[in-house]
Amino acid sequence: MPSNSEVPDPTDWVGTPLSSLSSLESALQCHVCKELFTTPMITSCSHTFCSLCIRRCLSQDGRCPACRSGDQESKLRRNWAMEECVNVYEKQREHLLKIARSIAEGTKSKEMDDRALEGRPSKRRRIQQPNGPKVVSELPTRSTRSKSRMALQTTQESERQPSVEDSEDAGSQYSDEDLVSMTENPLPEPADGLVACPMCGSRMKEEEVFPHLDQCSGELRSSTPQKDSPANRKQSTSVAYSVQSPSKARQRLGALNYSLLTETALRKKLAEIGIPSHGPKALMQRRHMEWMNLWNASCDSSHPHTKRELLRELEIWERTQGRQIANAQGPAGVMAKDFDVEGWTRSNKDDFADLIRKARKKAHKRGPSELKHEGSEREAARKLDSLEPVADPHRSSNGVVDLTSPAKPPLEQQQHSQGSQINSVAA
Amino acid sequence: MASDVASKRLWHEYRLLYSHPPEGILAYPIDEAKPFVWEAFIDGPKDTPFEGGVFPAILDFPKDYPLSPPKMKFLGDIFHPNVYPNGEVCISILHPPGDDPNHYESASERWSPIQSIEKILISVMSMLAEPNDESPANVEAAKMWRDNRAQFEDKVKDGIWKSLGLEVKK
Numbered sequence: 001m002p003s004n005s006e007v008p009d010p011t012d013w014v015g016t017p018l019s020s021l022s023s024l025e026s027a028l029q030c031h032v033c034k035e036l037f038t039t040p041m042i043t044s045c046s047h048t049f050c051s052l053c054i055r056r057c058l059s060q061d062g063r064c065p066a067c068r069s070g071d072q073e074s075k076l077r078r079n080w081a082m083e084e085c086v087n088v089y090e091k092q093r094e095h096l097l098k099i100a101r102s103i104a105e106g107t108k109s110k111e112m113d114d115r116a117l118e119g120r121p122s123k124r125r126r127i128q129q130p131n132g133p134k135v136v137s138e139l140p141t142r143s144t145r146s147k148s149r150m151a152l153q154t155t156q157e158s159e160r161q162p163s164v165e166d167s168e169d170a171g172s173q174y175s176d177e178d179l180v181s182m183t184e185n186p187l188p189e190p191a192d193g194l195v196a197c198p199m200c201g202s203r204m205k206e207e208e209v210f211p212h213l214d215q216c217s218g219e220l221r222s223s224t225p226q227k228d229s230p231a232n233r234k235q236s237t238s239v240a241y242s243v244q245s246p247s248k249a250r251q252r253l254g255a256l257n258y259s260l261l262t263e264t265a266l267r268k269k270l271a272e273i274g275i276p277s278h279g280p281k282a283l284m285q286r287r288h289m290e291w292m293n294l295w296n297a298s299c300d301s302s303h304p305h306t307k308r309e310l311l312r313e314l315e316i317w318e319r320t321q322g323r324q325i326a327n328a329q330g331p332a333g334v335m336a337k338d339f340d341v342e343g344w345t346r347s348n349k350d351d352f353a354d355l356i357r358k359a360r361k362k363a364h365k366r367g368p369s370e371l372k373h374e375g376s377e378r379e380a381a382r383k384l385d386s387l388e389p390v391a392d393p394h395r396s397s398n399g400v401v402d403l404t405s406p407a408k409p410p411l412e413q414q415q416h417s418q419g420s421q422i423n424s425v426a427a
Numbered sequence: 428m429a430s431d432v433a434s435k436r437l438w439h440e441y442r443l444l445y446s447h448p449p450e451g452i453l454a455y456p457i458d459e460a461k462p463f464v465w466e467a468f469i470d471g472p473k474d475t476p477f478e479g480g481v482f483p484a485i486l487d488f489p490k491d492y493p494l495s496p497p498k499m500k501f502l503g504d505i506f507h508p509n510v511y512p513n514g515e516v517c518i519s520i521l522h523p524p525g526d527d528p529n530h531y532e533s534a535s536e537r538w539s540p541i542q543s544i545e546k547i548l549i550s551v552m553s554m555l556a557e558p559n560d561e562s563p564a565n566v567e568a569a570k571m572w573r574d575n576r577a578q579f580e581d582k583v584k585d586g587i588w589k590s591l592g593l594e595v596k597k
Binding site: 007009010011014031032033034035053056057060061063065066068316317319320321324 | 431436438439443445446447491493494523524540541
C-alpha cells in the first residue's frame with residue numbers, strides 16, 4: 001500500500017461520499033507532474049501545464065506534450081483563471097477532505113452497528129436508544145416533537161420557532177443524519193455540549209439560550225465565518241483580474257545558442273549568471289537549460305522564489321539528473337548509439353593486451369628519467385600559479401566577480417580570459 | 428521521499444494504480460524507497476494464444492522521467508514479434524518522439540510526458556493481442572506469426588505452460 005499520505009492525491013477522495021471530487025482534482029492537475037497546477041501556463045494550442053513542466057518539455061523537444069504541435073516558450077501565456085481555481089480549491093481541500101472522511105467513518109461505523117443490530121436485535125437496541133436519539137425511527141421523533149411543542153407554548157413562541165422547525169425537519173425528512181449535516185451545516189459542530197444561538201451563533205449552555213435570546217442583537221459573532229461581509233469580499237478579489245505590477249518583474253533569461261558558444265565561453269556565461277560552472281560542455285548546457293526553466297518559471301509565478309531557493313532546486317537537479325549526464329559523457333559522446341562496446345572490447349582483447357604490454361616495457365626502460373619529467377611538470381605549474389594575479393584584474397574589469405564557483409586551477413582561468421576576448425570579438 | 432520531480436510523479440502514478448488497477452495489470456515499485464524500478468505483471472489477453480499466462484516485467488525509469496520514457500523488459504521467456512529475445516519490449520509508446528529508429532511510427536503513437544505507466548502497460552497488453560510485424564524485434568517470431576499461425580500459437584502456449592512450471596502437454 002502506498003503509505004505516504006502527506007502528498008495530496010485525487011485518490012484521497014476514493015471511498016468517501018465525495019468521491020466525485022476525485023475527478024475535479026484530476027482536472028485541476030498538470031498532466032506532466034500529476035500535481036495541482038503551479039503557475040499554470042497556456043500554450044498556443046490551448047493546453048495548460050505548470051510553468052516549469054511545460055518549459056522543461058519545450059526545452060527538450062519544442063512540442064506540446066498533449067498534442068505534439070510545435071510551440072515556443074515565448075508564446076506561453078498565464079492562465080490566471082485556472083490559477084485561481086487551483087488556489088481556491090487548495091485552500092478548501094483539507095477542510096473538505098476532513099469532512100468527507102468523518103462522514104465516511106460515520107457511515108461505516110453505522111453500517112457496522114446496523115449489521116450488529118441484525119445479528120443480536122434485542123440487546124443492541126437497548127444500547128442504541130439512549131445515545132442515538134436522532135437515529136431512532138419515526139415514532140419516537142413524533143413524541144419528542146409534540147413535547148417540544150408543549151414546551152414551546154409555555155415560553156416565547158415567536159423567537160424559538162425557527163430553531164424548532166429545523167430540528168423537526170431533521171427528524172422527519174432525512175433519515176440520514178449525515179445528509180443533514182452536509183446540507184445544512186457544512187462545519188461540524190464542536191462536541192463541547194453547548195448549543196448555538198439561532199440568532200447570533202454564539203455557543204452557550206442549553207438552558208441559557210432562552211434568556212440570551214431576549215437580549216440577543218442578532219449580530220453574528222466572529223466565531224462564525226462571515227462569508228459575505230464586504231470586507232471579506234474585498235480580500236478575496238480574484239487573482240485573475242487584479243492588476244499585476246510589472247515593475248517588480250524580474251528579467252527573464254533568454255535562450256543561448258549552445259552550438260555557437262565555445263566551452264569556455266559557456267563556462268563564463270554560467271559564472272556570470274551565478275550558477276555552478278564545472279563539468280563538460282554537455283552538462284553545462286543542460287544545467288543552463290534547467291536554470292533557465294527554473295528562473296523563467298519563477299518569473300511567471302505570482303510568488304517568485306528567491307535566487308537561493310532556485311539554486312537549491314538546481315542542486316536537486318544536479319544530484320539526480322546532472323550526475324547522470326556527467327557519467328554518460330565518456331563514450332557516448334564519440335560513439336554511435338548502437339555501438340557494441342562490450343563486443344568491440346572482446347574482439348580486440350588481444351590487441352589491447354599487446355599494446356599494454358609494450359607500453360609497460362617502455363615505461364620500465366626509462367624508469368629513472370620519469371622522475372625528472374614529473375619535476376619539470378611541477379615547475380610549470382608553479383609558473384602558471386604566478387600568472388594568476390595577471391588574469392584576475394582582467395576579470396574584474398569585466399565586472400564579473402565569481403564568488404560562487406570554487407577556486408579554479410590556474411590554467412582554466414587563463415582560458416577564461418581568452419574566452420572573454422573571443423566573446424568580445426564576437427559581440 | 429525524494430523531492431525531485433520524477434519520484435513525485437511516480438508516486439502519484441503508484442497511488443492511482445493502487446486504487447484503480449486496470450484489469451489484468453499489476454504494477455508497483457519493488458522497493459518504495461527506490462521509486463525508479465518497478466515490477467509489473469500483465470495477464471495474457473483473452474482469446475489470444477497468450478490467454479492464461481501471467482507475464483512479469485521490469486520497468487526501469489530514467490531520472491528525467493516523465494520527459495523520457497522508461498524501459499520495459501519481460502523477465503520470463505516470451506515468444507512475440509515485438510519482444511526481443513532478451514525480453515526487451517519494442518513498442519512505439521516507449522520510444523521518445525525525437526528519434527525514430529524505424530521510420531514507421533507516427534509521432535502521435537510515441538512517448539510524451541503526458542503518457543503514463545498505466546497507458547504503457549495497456550498498450551503492451553494490446554500489443555500481445557495484436558503483434559505488429561512491420562518492425563519485428565524477434566524476426567523468427569514475426570515470420571512464424573505471419574506464415575504459420577498454428578505453430579506460433581503452439582510455441583507461445585508451450586512457453587506459458589513452462590513459465591507456470593507445468594508439463595508441456597502434447
